Structure formats: structure tokens, C-alpha cells
Amino acid sequence: MDPTRRRLLILLPAAAAAWKYVLAGTPEAAPGYKLSEHWWGMLIDIPKCIGCGSCSRACTEENDVPEGYYRTWIERYHVADWKIERPDVESPDGGKQGFPPSEDFGGKNFFVPKLCNHCADSPCTQVCPVGATFVTPDGVVLVDKAYCLGCRYCVQACPYGCRFINPKTNTAEKCSLCYHRITKGLTTACCEVCPTGARQLADLKNPKDPIHEYLKTHTVQVLKPHMATGSKVFYNGMDGSVR
Amino acid sequence: MFRDIEHLIRLAVVMAIVLIGFIVLRSAVVPRSFGQYGHYRGAAIAEVAARAPVFAGHEVCEACHAEVVEQKKVGRHVVIPCETCHAAQGRHADDPASVKPEKLDTAVLCARCHERNSAKPKSFPQVVSAEHSSGLACDTCHQPHRPKIEAQAELKRPEARR
16 A cells, blocks of 8 residues: 555545535534524614614613614604605614604604624625624624624724624623524514514514515615625615714 | 664654644633534534523414403404513413513503604504504503404404304
8 A cells, every 4th residue: 555646536535525524523413403494684764763762772671682772673764855865764672662642744754673684695794803793604693702703893994883892791782682592483583573573573584484575575675785794684765864 | 774763753743742632722712612513613503492481482472361261352463473562471471370471561662663653554553642542651541452342342242152
């Protein structure tokens, strides 16, 4: 068995493949849930939103979000006549306690719920220097708390302002699309409590999900489409003034 | 051709030790699941997914509280999930005997949705609570599970009951 060049060339890739397998470890099987069978997103129907703040309150309760920080929040838009480029936007306490009664000043008034857009090509995961944030194979942007350094690159990179540093853990935090719920067959906490159905969890890989029919029959938009982030939070009936 | 190769062997030994040291250190430091799905710790996905839900979900509530489901059927609040008003009841669902839901304050709760606001959709029922009830709690007149006042009278008619 002399080490000819031919033998070596055969052995090297095999050894590399074996080494890669050793590094990766054995894949963990989650019972009944296949990562490859899902591709999560959300549908937000702006004409249905009443700004009650249930989603933001539920999110805080479900995910133990520290006070003054929001994984999801609601913005109230007031677009005065002739001022579509300069809308007045407010979100007192993330809309958690509802919104103060407002006079009808004319113009356009509406609520816009916001959350992580779970971008397919997310800018936040690209800047992480240690691989502590990532897009899962089922399309959810998550943070690995054990690996996060708290360097804040991702907080700056998110064009939607959806990330913050948790003051207790000093790690990056964001909407996880209630990953601990959706992998168990439940919907997210915000979608669970929405009284008008303005928020709906969508599984884009599930052919039976009503999202497909909805996307076919409605003109939906995503936030900041010019940034090509591959956002998967679809807004129906969104005004052009929404930032 | 290579007669004095001793120094080359020594160099090779040093390089081999460094390489083995690097490989051992790397495999000790890098988590085993790193790179399983991409440039991150694959086990983190299962860790995030492992947390217990706080909100039970309305299907769980409806399994026990069938009488409320019947009440809600009559009114427009039929579409509203239980925990929108009753807050997270996952702990109550796990242990219904010892964990009881809190009593709700309708004056605060109803207003969150129904207080007049120009940004709300025009078709959504809204009131100015100061004018509408002058401070009375909403459940003085309305039963929150079937809020329309006529609906309660209708419920008493046997043909509407079913």
C-alpha cells in the first residue's frame, strides 16, 4: 500500500467530509417538527388594526420583555393633507396601553403594527461577528443568547429598528416570531390575542395556509422594499407614507 | 539526493505538533453543532424552541369553558380569543385548581378597543366612555361575552337559544 498521488487524492476529500461531520455533531431531531417543511412569515392587515395594544402587551408577557423595550409595537400615523412625505408618527409605550383619544384633524389616520420582518436576506445576521444571530432553515431570525457578545452591530444594521440590547442579559434581543410556540403548533402570542385578526402568522411552505390565496387576491407590500432584505412581514392596505 | 534531511524532519515534527494542537484546541472550543445549518450554533435553534409557552391558546380554554363558547356564539365577540381580555392563562390551564384568573376591570379593558380614536377604522364600534357611561363599569349593562344588549334578550327566547 504505497501512498501514490492517486490514493491521496481519493483519501483527502473523504477525510475532509468525515472531519466536517465530526465538527457538526449528530443532527438533533425535534419531535414532529421538520425545519425544512416550514417558511414562516406574517400578514398584517392595516385596515383591521384598532390600535388596542393587545399584541404588544401579550408579547411582553410571553417573552418577558424588559420595560421600555419592545419586540413588537404599534405606531399611530397621522398624515395631514398635502404632507404625505412628513407623517406624524407616535407610539406611546409601544402602544401597550392603547392610544390617547385624538381629535379628528382630518387627513389620514391609521395604526401600523411593527415587528421583526424576519428577512430572508437579513442585514442583521450578516454583520454578526460571532455567528450569534442567524436565519433558521425555516425562515426565522433568532439570537443565540449563549453566543452573543452584545457588540450592537446587529442593532445598528437592522433597517427597521427591531433589535435592542436587553439590559439584564446584555445580549441582543428581538422578536423570535414566538419560535417556542410555532414549533409546537401554536400561533404567536401577538396573533393569538389580536381581536380583529389584523395579525396572522403565515407558513409560506404550507400549501394549505390561507396566506397563498390572500397574497394572490390582495396587493400587499413590505416595509422598505428598496433595501431588498427579503422581508416576510406582509402589509395589506399600507399607505405610502409608512416608513 | 536528500542526504542531510534531519533538519527537515525536525521542522515537520514541529509543524505536526502545531497542527495537532490547533485541531485539538479548535474541537474543544467550537461547539459540536456549530456549522450544522450555517455559520452558527445549530443547537441554539432547539434551545430557543424549548421554552414553555405562556399563553395557552383559545383552543385550550374552549376545551373546558364550553358554556362561554355558547355565550359568545350569539354576539360579535365570537371572533375574539379568550386571552385578549383575560391575559395569559397558560399557568391556569396547566393547573386549573390552584391558579385562578384575576377578575377583570371592564372600565379599562373595553376602552382599550372601543374608546373613540380617529385612527381606528370607521366601521369599528367606538364610544367616548365619559359620555357613553359617565364612569360606570361597562359590565353594568353589557355582558362582555355577548356585548350587544338586545342579544341578551334574544338569548332568553327559546327559539334563539339552540
